[in-house]
Amino acid sequence: MTLSTKSFEIFCGTGGVGKTTLATARALSLSQSGKRVLLVTIDPARRLKDLLGLSENAIGEVVPVTIENTELHALLMSPEKTIGRMAAKYQTPDLADNRIVQILSKPYGGMNEILSMVEVQMQFDSGKFDVVVLDTPPGAHFLDFLESLGKIRSFFDQNFIEIFNYLGQKSAKAGKKLFSFNIINRVVSSGVRKLLGYLQNVTGAQFIDDFIEAIQIIYRSRDAFLKGLSLQDKLKSKAECNWFLVTSVEQGKAEEAVEMRSHASHFIHQDHFLVLNKCLEQDLANWNPEANTLSTVKDSLIQKEQDLKQQLQEVFPVVLEFPEIISLSPAEHIRQLTQKWTTYGSRS
Numbered sequence: 001m002t003l004s005t006k007s008f009e010i011f012c013g014t015g016g017v018g019k020t021t022l023a024t025a026r027a028l029s030l031s032q033s034g035k036r037v038l039l040v041t042i043d044p045a046r047r048l049k050d051l052l053g054l055s056e057n058a059i060g061e062v063v064p065v066t067i068e069n070t071e072l073h074a075l076l077m078s079p080e081k082t083i084g085r086m087a088a089k090y091q092t093p094d095l096a097d098n099r100i101v102q103i104l105s106k107p108y109g110g111m112n113e114i115l116s117m118v119e120v121q122m123q124f125d126s127g128k129f130d131v132v133v134l135d136t137p138p139g140a141h142f143l144d145f146l147e148s149l150g151k152i153r154s155f156f157d158q159n160f161i162e163i164f165n166y167l168g169q170k171s172a173k174a175g176k177k178l179f180s181f182n183i184i185n186r187v188v189s190s191g192v193r194k195l196l197g198y199l200q201n202v203t204g205a206q207f208i209d210d211f212i213e214a215i216q217i218i219y220r221s222r223d224a225f226l227k228g229l230s231l232q233d234k235l236k237s238k239a240e241c242n243w244f245l246v247t248s249v250e251q252g253k254a255e256e257a258v259e260m261r262s263h264a265s266h267f268i269h270q271d272h273f274l275v276l277n278k279c280l281e282q283d284l285a286n287w288n289p290e291a292n293t294l295s296t297v298k299d300s301l302i303q304k305e306q307d308l309k310q311q312l313q314e315v316f317p318v319v320l321e322f323p324e325i326i327s328l329s330p331a332e333h334i335r336q337l338t339q340k341w342t343t344y345g346s347r348s
């Protein structure tokens, strides 16, 4: 079969199955075929940084990398850097200055997924790349990434933002930043009131001011966030996105892949690919053990792998197989897996 190349190519799957390595190899194979490729990792664990030999300074920046004499670009997501770029692009400098926004945009601060969407959209809009290859964090974190779109929408739909806006204007007019509890008493439901009252006792009024200001600032930057939402339709579209759900050849991992697809089924379109990594069958077939016992081991391993493949082929529309690379060197893994991607071709 020949794979067609799409504007977005997403690698997802559970832990340690080879997402980052396969995404890198795919990006390299596409670059070799003449595409302008941006390889993005939204995984805060950043194994890609080590794999590509990038320095700390590269984090959050689009940097050129050369692998096997081929140049492509890579971006290790940094929410803080994304906030900075949004502030510059949408001329909302206070977005980068507010203390609460700064906390939220730490790597595990809760905005990682939303900002990843915004960043990917901004990079694609730059017109510099034909393909964005996305390496995602394992399992549940990846599902958070998908859910972030819903979060953006509900955040901006909430009336409470209007309320905070109103409060902010009131306190600005009063010539002081401190909010008035009287206003809160009038407009905010008792649950939120209790919470804010509690927070004020614990943190002091300054925190509440920063908090209200953060909501307002984020609201003023809503165009940038909402732009991130338009990515949702692209990712759901067969014409614009290839989904690669990665698993390795192990019963447990394969079951996790089936489960993950069912969790994300409203998002991943029907023409996705299951990438079955670390297959042993071919190497085993070429192996001629002398001892009988080893022969039995060989046959049973092959049988087990064939059974698993058959099970998966019943569940997934297309299964792409990648071999186990017998080497300890990640660079060698990338080199050989890139060759394998090339055999699958890339139609535009």
Ligand SMILES: Nc1ncnc2c1ncn2[C@@H]1O[C@H](COP(=O)(O)OP(=O)(O)OP(=O)(O)O)[C@@H](O)[C@H]1O
Pocket (backbone or CB within 6 Å): 013, 014, 015, 016, 017, 018, 019, 020, 021, 022, 043, 047, 136, 137, 138, 277, 278, 279, 322, 323, 324, 325, 326, 329, 330, 333, 337
């Ligand atoms: N086909 C392969 N053959 C042999 N080793 C492989 C193969 N694919 C990946 N590896 C190795 O397996 C290890 C895990 O790979 P990788 O980091 O790409 O997985 P991952 O799914 O991104 O992990 P995580 O969930 O932690 O992000 C790495 O050491 C990698 O070099």
Ligand SMILES: [Mg+2]
Pocket (backbone or CB within 6 Å): 019, 020, 021, 043, 047, 135, 136
């Ligand atoms: Mg990874």
